[in-house]
Amino acid sequence: MKKSIKLVTMLLLSSMLAASLAACSKNENNESATKTSDKPENTVGEETKEEPLKINLMYMHTYDNAPKQDNRMHEWLLENKNLDIQITAANTKTPTDKMNTMLASGDIPDVVSILTDDINNGIANKWAEAGYIIDMGPWLDKYPDLLKYSDPAFNQVTYASKKDGNMYMIPGNPAGNSEIMTLNVGPMIREDWLKQVGMNAPKTIDELYLVLKAFKEQIADVNGKPIIPASFDNFRQFLMYSWTGNWFNISEDYKSMHWWFNDPKIEEYMVFMNKLYKEGLLDMETITQQPAQYQAKLSSGRVGFTINTNGPMDTANGVLKAEDPAKRFIPSPPLQVPGLKMPTYQESNFSMATGLVVSKKFAEKPGNVERLMEFLNWSMSTEGATILSTGPDGEFYVKNADGLLEPKPEVKAEQDKADRSFETRSGISYYNLLSAPVIPKATVMAGTDELIMAQDTWQPGVSLQDIPFNFSGTGQAWDKNWPNLWPEISKWEAKAMFASSEQEARKITQDMLENFKKIGEPEVTAEKLKLIDEYLQKNPK
Secondary structure, three states: OOOHHHHHHHHHHHHHHHHHHHHHHHHHHHHHHHHHHHHOOOOOOOOOOOEEEEEEEEOOOOOOOOOOOOOHHHHHHHOOOOOEEEEEEEEOOHHHHHHHHHHHHHHOEEEEEEEHHHHHHHHHHHHHOOEEEEEHHHHHHHHHHHHOOOOHHHHHHHHOOOOOOOOOEOOOEEEEOOOOOOOOOEEEEEHHHHHOOOOOOOOHHHHHHHHHHHHHOOOEOOEEEOOOEEEEOOOHHHHHHHHOOOOEOOOOOOOOEEEOOOOHHHHHHHHHHHHHHOOOOOOOOOOOOOOHHHHHHHHHHEEEEEEEHHHHHHHHHHHHHHHHOOOOOEEOOOEEEOOOOOOEEEEEOOOOOOEEEEEEEHHHHHHHHHHHHHHHHHHHHHHHHHHHHHHHOOOOOOOOOOOOOOEHHHHHHHHOEEEEOHHHHOOOOOOOOOOOOOOOOOOOOOOOOOHHHHHOOOHHHEEOOHHHHHOOOHHHHHHHHHHOOOOOHHHHHHHOOOOOHHHHHHHHHHHHHHHHOOHHHHHEEEEEEHHHHHHHOOOOO
């Protein structure tokens, strides 16, 4: 009997174990089926690729063209970053007006790159107040590398909304940061003419006079027309800085100041320009010529010296070197008056050239902003900045003997044309949305040989930004009187330049200084000093 009970018990246990094993097997099969059914057909062992992130980006600038639609960088980003960035350019002379129109309509592209001046920053913050763009503060906290060349205090004062203090903009890299700034303003002189007269590029105003005189006496006519030793457009004021130092001059204790147009030292500038004119060394149309007229003269080969941004130099050189590789403008050193400080042509500061805002509509789709920010964060890496600035590995740039990337000869030839046709066709630089630099530098400097030369040649004309002056802002006196002050200088320049004698030029200058006292200069100066004082009280140096 006991044996029978024991046998039954064993049979029951065996049946229960078999049932349990069968149930486990069934569950595993069900789970496996469930997992398999989550995958689309014919994709066993593969992950479903995420849809490309489409970003409609607008450059709200005055100077940019959009890249060609089917360009290499767009193709590369689609393949490697799963991004479909469609770029359009506002191509307007009045981005402020277009931004105001967009404010009225509420029609904001996914991402907008704007020039970061006070007016445009203010309009962008109005977009924020209207709910058209999103607060970027939390994202900038999550991706601090985006601001690694930036200054938090400067950003807050300059770009943040005055109403809620939020940052609705991703600032671009500081245009004036001493590590990454590109020098683009300074004197330019014909290298081939210097060789013909056997002289070096001038470093002082006195040397400039001697060089211009040698040009007039020794350089032959060009295409039957007399050469022009020196020609200027509105950038002639930088020549004035040889005496005044900068466009403003403020005492170390911030108690007194002059603007360049009412600095007593401007008298010597007027006398110098009068001397150049009377001796036939200065373009007679310096005061009146239009930009196209001025550029045509540089490109004609008739002009020996000027002061400007590198753009006109590069454009003229494209024409001159096509005729004869030896003909070109080169950057010339800043011009100093003995006994006076070096003039300032550029400031090293924290200001941005551009900034990005993101539309609320774009941000409403989950994952859009996260994917955009991941791309921007990658853009700030050495790998990202290098690829976006030079293209896919080995296609446009190769390493030289120093291990630095430089453009292939055929690419360099296209870049030297200074018409951006290479950039628009290839997409190089357009997708580097924050203008991220490569530091330490992995590439030779982009640009023409002359622009590269300028980085060392013009360096003495760079100084640090005067923070209290720039941060203190302006007021009602400025708004009321400044529009009347700035244009006056050209009228008096013309009078002094065409004066019959040095004595008359000096008398005209003194009359000019008295005139400025009557049309708002003292009020603007007093207001600015007051604003600086208030700023310093809140923000001690």
